[in-house]
Amino acid sequence: MKKFAACLLLGALSQCVWAMDPADQQRLTDIQQSWAHIQYELPAEQRTAAFEKLAAQTDSFTRQRDSVAEAWIWSGIVTSSWAGAQGGLGALSKVKDAKADLEKALTLDPKALQGSAYTSLGALYDRVPGWPIGFGDSDKAEQLLKLALQMNPNGIDTLYFWGDHLYRQKRYSEAKAALQKALQAAPRPGRESADTGRRREIQALLVDVDKKLS
Template sequence: MSFTSPHLFRLLAGLLLLAASALTLATEPTTLSPQVAAVRDRWAEVNYNTPKPQREAAFEALVKQAAAARAMRPKDASALIWEGIVLSSTAGERGGLGALGLVKQARKNFEQALAIDPDALDGSAYTSLGALYYQVPGWPVGFGNDDKARELLRKGLQANPEGIDANYFYGDFLRDQGDWTGAAAALEKALAAPPRPGRELADQGRRSEASVLLAKVRTHLASD
């Protein structure tokens, strides 16, 4: 998805993933439940169409909706992922140390999802968790870790190499690391990603974010 400073908690606002036993995989749904789909669609509306002054309250209401969807299917990796995304986005709006509890719960959600099905939602949990690791402060304030972020983001790309979110967050991470050329390549790939049926608003919003970030990266490269 977008904590107090843009770097501390600009946060992911939109992505998904996870890992499991053969028995669990056999019983996992291959499509989103109506409740989880409703959370996904509402997330896009709040994240991209809700005015800034109303956004935190809207996300807090969505936290409750996402928790209810997850409670209905506690072993559904997609429900865990989307609850984690909503928690992360809410933390991004709240900002500061008060957001740390939310991102810690989001991390737990993504880890649980990975333990159930690492391929859920095209491996987005890797991307979502990786984004947390580079956006959250490191010890002693938080759990941020750039090495873990790189590993997880690369796994997200392996699972979904053409995905808009996987490439966007990897590009943002590389920019954060000072790899401007790599960031430009990843962001260009994000902008060329195929559309996701039923996710037109999320795609439009993410493309806009990628375009803005790519322009900043290109400006930096041109000044070198």
């Protein structure tokens, strides 16, 4: 009620950004841990159905807390992961939904989760096909990923996606430096599975980078 009253006093209820309470934080933690389990521990053939189920949970979260940027960020992450697991042109509608979720998060709080909306949106622009099939745009990806780096210059995800972008741009020496820095990122409490899986992805990409440099 106090947060509601504060919004009324500001005269901008429709624009009010709600802070997460402990129950919201627990829901977010559960979503993060479920995502890591699906992404890094389930067999590939089981991921599509599992992400579909998790997407229903994140959709419920955003409907109940539609002014919480963190909920929209994770709705975008889960939906884009679902699209990635499904693959093919049929996944493009999900990718567009993920883009909309991440853009919504940026309108609410660009700094939420240390700029994670910029990171995830930048990755989408990097990986989605360009016009006329999709909205992919490497220049837009670089712009967004640089904003993410300004907010979280030492984060494992930020540096991984920046390194991946540099690799895609054939800037191999820069990519290697970013990925090596990513491996030195501080552990995230409660995100152990995600950190382990991400490090495996970084190490695999470093192998590809080294091949290009040799």
